[in-house]
Amino acid sequence: MRTRAxxxxxxxxxxLMNTVWADRDGVHDALDEPAAVLAWLRAVAPGLDHVSLADLDALPPGDLDQLTRRLVRLRDALRRLAAEATGDPRSSAASATSDLQAAVTAVNEAAGALPRWSALVWTPGGPPTLQxxxxxxxxxxxxxxxAEEAVVLFGQDDRLRLRAxxxxxxVLYFLKNHxxxxxxxxxxxxxxxxxxxxRRHRRPPA
Known part of the structure; x- marks a missing residue:
């Protein structure tokens, strides 16, 4: 299964914000079921330097259901923060998390859920890497x-490049890189x- 996002x-x-997307048929959720969550995670796995595809495939159903709920909660919180940062006027893009403080709390709780640290990885004959x-x-x-990446994004000047x-x-967001x-x-x-x-060239009604 390929991600629809x-x-x-x-x-x-x-x-993650852009797992809510739209086409001619309306607004869609690319995380609407556990299989779709796995498909999205496989697609973005290169950006998750501490999680392997084998880790994802080995998740038991209960953990996958919990992961789905956590990702959707974080996604909705991030879309609320993005709307605040960009002054987003799009009603169709409105987040399911309507309260700004609730969104901040959700992101902070997710970021602080686990201790993380940097580790040096260096095998003979190869270059050292940080994981x-x-x-x-x-x-x-x-x-x-x-969530921790999001804290950095919104807590620093990069949020000024965020656009709706x-x-x-x-209903998507992007960082203005040009x-x-x-x-x-x-x-x-x-x-x-x-x-x-x-709009410029249509003829006025007779």
Whole structure:
């Protein structure tokens, strides 16, 4: 199973926000069942340096259900923070977490759920690398790691680069990484330009 969420190469907290996405049929949730959560995690696994695909595949059903609930709670909290940071006016993008303080609490609780530390990994003949270790199981570690990235994102100046995509019908967020970037993707930019062209050139009613 492949994830239905659009993957834009954004930081993991933003990719998690974008598991709520929209098309012509309306707004969708790419984390609406445990199998979909696993599909999304497999897709973003390269960004989870302390969790392997084997760890994910070995999760028992109870842990996977708990992981699904935790990720959705964190996702909704992050979308509330993103709306606050960007002044997002899109009603269709509104988070299920409506209260700002509840969103902050949810992110902080997730980030602090497990102790984490940096470990040096250096095998003979290879370069040294730094990896993150945790004291908990894979499911809890995933949520905690993404939440900690989110704390850094919103607590530092990167939040000033966060944007709510204004493409027609879009509910995604992105980090503005170029002065001329206006949309989450080229497809949204094309739709926005097409909509502007139509509004400019349509004939007034007779």
């Amino acid at each position: 659009p993957l834009l190469g954004e930081p993991l907290p933003v990719e 993150t270790r945790t004291s908990g199981q894979a499911a809890a570690a995933i949520v905690s790691a993404i 995509c204004q493409g027609p019908g879009c 002065p001329r970037r206006e949309w989450c993707s080229a497809a949204c930019g094309n739709r926005a330009r097409g909509a502007r062209h139509y």
